Amino acid sequence: MTFDDPDGHDDERTTALDAWHATGINGRPERWDDPGVDWAAYDAVVVRSVWDYVDRRAEFLSWARRVESVTRLLNPAAVLDANTDKTYLRDLGVPIVPTHWSARELPLWDDYVVKPAISAGARDTIRTADRDRAQAHAAALEAAGRTPMVQPYLDMVESEGETSLLYFNRRFSHAVRRTPMLAPGMTAADGVRAQSRTPAPDQVELAEKVLAAIPQALLYARIDLVRLHDGSPAVIEVELTEPYLYLRAEPEAAARLAAALRELISR
Structure with a gap:
């Protein structure tokens, strides 16, 4: 097994690797763009913190397809291709945060x-x-x-927060309430704080509708939801490429991720 970015999210990487090792899975971090890595030597490659794909998306997706030609890639290249461009939200077929996709004729919103x-x-x-x-x-x-x-801007996120539901091999693992990064007085440098949360039934129903529409195998999925002004849940993002998984928010989360990985590579 391999992570792709040894410089990103050290705490989560260590938590995941420790859980893998506890179940007999040997893993180590690798950089996705390291030309010296023999990806075929691995039984599977797990994509995690590829923060630089934004500037190198075509290169990253080409790498993903090459890796998938020689070993198991999780999540699959087709998933990464679709998920790294948020225009996928237009095709989800479920409620999303209202979005205008042009610089012309902006709606009249307060914020x-x-x-x-x-x-x-x-x-x-x-x-x-x-x-x-x-x-x-x-x-x-x-x-x-x-x-x-x-x-x-939905001010409900300041009281309600975003709810992120985490799934491993399509099974619900845990959920967290995430503080809004763009709330007054906060910047991207402040990061996102999270705490464990029990999702409401309507949030679970919406998240599982999203998952049901994705045919490929998914080692991990994070569905980020927010409530609209009428109280109904809507998707703000579907994280299938490089999400932080909040493994320390739930005592069994890392073990569930390891179990899901073992299941997928055993098929």
């Missing part, structure tokens, strides 16, 4: 969040109540050949 469809960690994301600034940022993204996502 805007504008970000590119290919991004990670709130990079190139702004929040503003100024419609002209929102439009200008969206236009700058378009001018750079990037698809803008313009969304209303």
